[in-house]
Amino acid sequence: MGAGMAQLEGYYFSAALSCTFLVSCLLFSAFSRALREPYMDEIFHLPQAQRYCEGHFSLSQWDPMITTLPGLYLVSVGVVKPASWIFGWSEHIVCSIGMLRFVNLLFSVGNFYLLYLLFRKLQPRNKAAS
Numbered sequence: 291m292g293a294g295m296a297q298l299e300g301y302y303f304s305a306a307l308s309c310t311f312l313v314s315c316l317l318f319s320a321f322s323r324a325l326r327e328p329y330m331d332e333i334f335h336l337p338q339a340q341r342y343c344e345g346h347f348s349l350s351q352w353d354p355m356i357t358t359l360p361g362l363y364l365v366s367v368g369v370v371k372p373a374s375w376i377f378g379w380s381e382h383i384v385c386s387i388g389m390l391r392f393v394n395l396l397f398s399v400g401n402f403y404l405l406y407l408l409f410r411k412l413q414p415r416n417k418a419a420s
Contacts, residue, residue, distance in 0.1 A: 303406055306402075306406075307399065307402060307403065307406075310398075310399060310402050311399050314395050314398050314399065315395065318391065318392065318395045321391075322387075322388050322391065326387070327387075328387065332387075334353055334355045334356050335356065335362075335363075336387060336390065337353065338352070338353050338356055338360075338363060339362070339363045339366055339385075339390050340385045340390070342360065342363040342364065342366070342367050343363075343366065343367055343370060343371070343381070343384065343385035343390070344381065344385060362393070362397075365393065366390055366393045369393050369396065370384045370385070370389050370390070370393065371384065373389075
């Protein structure tokens with residue numbers, strides 16, 4: 291792939307990632323306004339994530355209705371806690387429904403990037419153009 295083609299691909303990717311982030315933010319905003327209380331499986335996951343966010347990692351406080359590993363909770367704490375230190379936010383704000391949902395928005399953008407990397411890896415390259 292020539293340098294010009296690679297640069298063009300970079301522009302396309304940046305535009306697609308920006309559009310994905312914008313649409314995700316708009317959807318996040320609309321859902322957050324419409325659904326202020328936990329919905330679907332958030333009734334189990336949100337209290338557990340908030341316990342982790344508050345620093346309560348004890349197995350005795352684990353909700354037996356949750357059958358997944360605590361990876362998302364741990365990553366959420368790793369994302370929102372530094373934000374509280376940097377911006378001086380209270381624990382109430384940092385461990386709120388909106389903030390914990392926002393972590394999922396970040397994951398969606400990260401997944402978009404991972405899919406792009408997979409696509410580039412699997413995409414057959416035109417050897418003649420090199």
